[in-house]
Amino acid sequence: MSRCCLVGLGYIGLPTAAVLAQAGHQVIGVDVNAQVVDTVNRGEIHIVEPDLAEAVAAAVASGALRAQLTPATAEVFLIAVPTPCRSGSDGLPRPNIDYVLAAARAIAPVLRPGNLVLIESTSPVGTTELVAAAITEVTGLEFDQLHIAYCPERVLPGRILQELISNDRVIGGLTPAAADAGRAFYASFCRGQLLTTTARTAELVKLTENAYRDVNIAFANELSLVCDQLAINVRELIALANHHPRVQVLQPGCGVGGHCIAVDPWFIAAAAPAITPLIQTARRVNDAKSAWVIEQVQARAAALEDHLGRPPRIGCLGLAFKPDVDDLRESPALHITTQLLVAGLDVLACEPNLAEHPTIRLHGLEQVLAAADLLVFLVAHTPFRGLPLAGRAVFDLCGVCEPL
Numbered sequence: 001m002s003r004c005c006l007v008g009l010g011y012i013g014l015p016t017a018a019v020l021a022q023a024g025h026q027v028i029g030v031d032v033n034a035q036v037v038d039t040v041n042r043g044e045i046h047i048v049e050p051d052l053a054e055a056v057a058a059a060v061a062s063g064a065l066r067a068q069l070t071p072a073t074a075e076v077f078l079i080a081v082p083t084p085c086r087s088g089s090d091g092l093p094r095p096n097i098d099y100v101l102a103a104a105r106a107i108a109p110v111l112r113p114g115n116l117v118l119i120e121s122t123s124p125v126g127t128t129e130l131v132a133a134a135i136t137e138v139t140g141l142e143f144d145q146l147h148i149a150y151c152p153e154r155v156l157p158g159r160i161l162q163e164l165i166s167n168d169r170v171i172g173g174l175t176p177a178a179a180d181a182g183r184a185f186y187a188s189f190c191r192g193q194l195l196t197t198t199a200r201t202a203e204l205v206k207l208t209e210n211a212y213r214d215v216n217i218a219f220a221n222e223l224s225l226v227c228d229q230l231a232i233n234v235r236e237l238i239a240l241a242n243h244h245p246r247v248q249v250l251q252p253g254c255g256v257g258g259h260c261i262a263v264d265p266w267f268i269a270a271a272a273p274a275i276t277p278l279i280q281t282a283r284r285v286n287d288a289k290s291a292w293v294i295e296q297v298q299a300r301a302a303a304l305e306d307h308l309g310r311p312p313r314i315g316c317l318g319l320a321f322k323p324d325v326d327d328l329r330e331s332p333a334l335h336i337t338t339q340l341l342v343a344g345l346d347v348l349a350c351e352p353n354l355a356e357h358p359t360i361r362l363h364g365l366e367q368v369l370a371a372a373d374l375l376v377f378l379v380a381h382t383p384f385r386g387l388p389l390a391g392r393a394v395f396d397l398c399g400v401c402e403p404l
Helices: 013-022 034-041 052-062 098-110 127-139 160-166 176-186 199-230 234-241 264-271 277-308 332-342 365-371
Strands: 003-007 026-030 065-068 076-079 085-087 093-095 116-119 147-150 169-173 194-198 313-317 346-350 374-377 393-396
Touching: 003 013, 003 098, 013 026, 013 052, 013 065, 013 160, 034 052, 034 065, 052 065, 052 160, 076 098, 093 264, 098 116, 098 127, 116 127, 116 176, 127 147, 127 199, 147 176, 147 199, 169 176, 169 199, 176 194, 194 199, 199 234, 199 264, 199 277, 264 277, 277 332, 277 374, 277 393, 313 332, 313 365, 332 346, 346 365
Parallel strands: 003 026, 003 076, 026 065, 076 116, 116 147, 169 194, 313 346, 313 374, 374 393
Antiparallel strands: 085 093, 147 169
């Protein structure tokens, strides 16, 4: 087993550190946030993910995992830091790999010939080459003196610990030897297939997976608008259409969120803006769904005010980007709730996976059910299912009120 230095202890890095420790590796977790480092070293966690608290506590107690602010010498280095978007001069969102390059420069002083460097952060094509150049600039080591490879995470929040082990992995090396070294490392804890390729191909594989889902969700979201106009139940429509043996329409929602699907398609579009109209349109369709929801809630609120003779209370149920997690990154539910508050509506926000929010006052589910005149279900959290809603004004954007 190896001594591993993992940079980034967030939604992917911390579960990965726990899985590596469970597999017998010695793990040094690195994060720039001192509070995160202190939390992990107490054997605690700062994010919500099933079974993660127990895994981290056990790893820290056994001495297999410790956290610190700066990298240390190791045999294997993993980079799992954010890659957000920023606005480009042409108006298209552009990938920002500053954190990845900063992580590369941070580990460079402790790298030694023969070390394995793995980038797991979702990145635009060419990032692995830029990481190698950054390391060479600091160390003087050529990329072929190290094993540098790209291996994107492809896990589902809420199932991260299981999927880190069970999912297939694509490992793209800057050299064939780097890809083979990466495959040997992932074989120490992965049960899925380990598929090797070039770094550029692996980078585009991850972007392709998320752009594919974004396009398909856009189709479902567009269908939901058509069904609303034609007074048809969109979920019944999709269920019936999916009985065709070669059709599998996804489910609509209030938009698309999360750090991956809502962001990664722009990485492809930014690289080839003139020849990606479908990918760009899908992004705009999914973003526009949130604006449509806001307009619909405002219209329903106005009708209720006429009926009640007073401004109605709007219960917004769910702020996270997907069910049963606390992750707010790119969340359409959070955007919708925020915009309704900005518009002056009386909003009671409920997010059962958060204790508090810096700008939005949170309310318990029972309080919202008791006080709200209109219930807007934005996220299909488990506590929202099976509620007694007969006679209530309900706007269900996530299918939580549909029979399972």
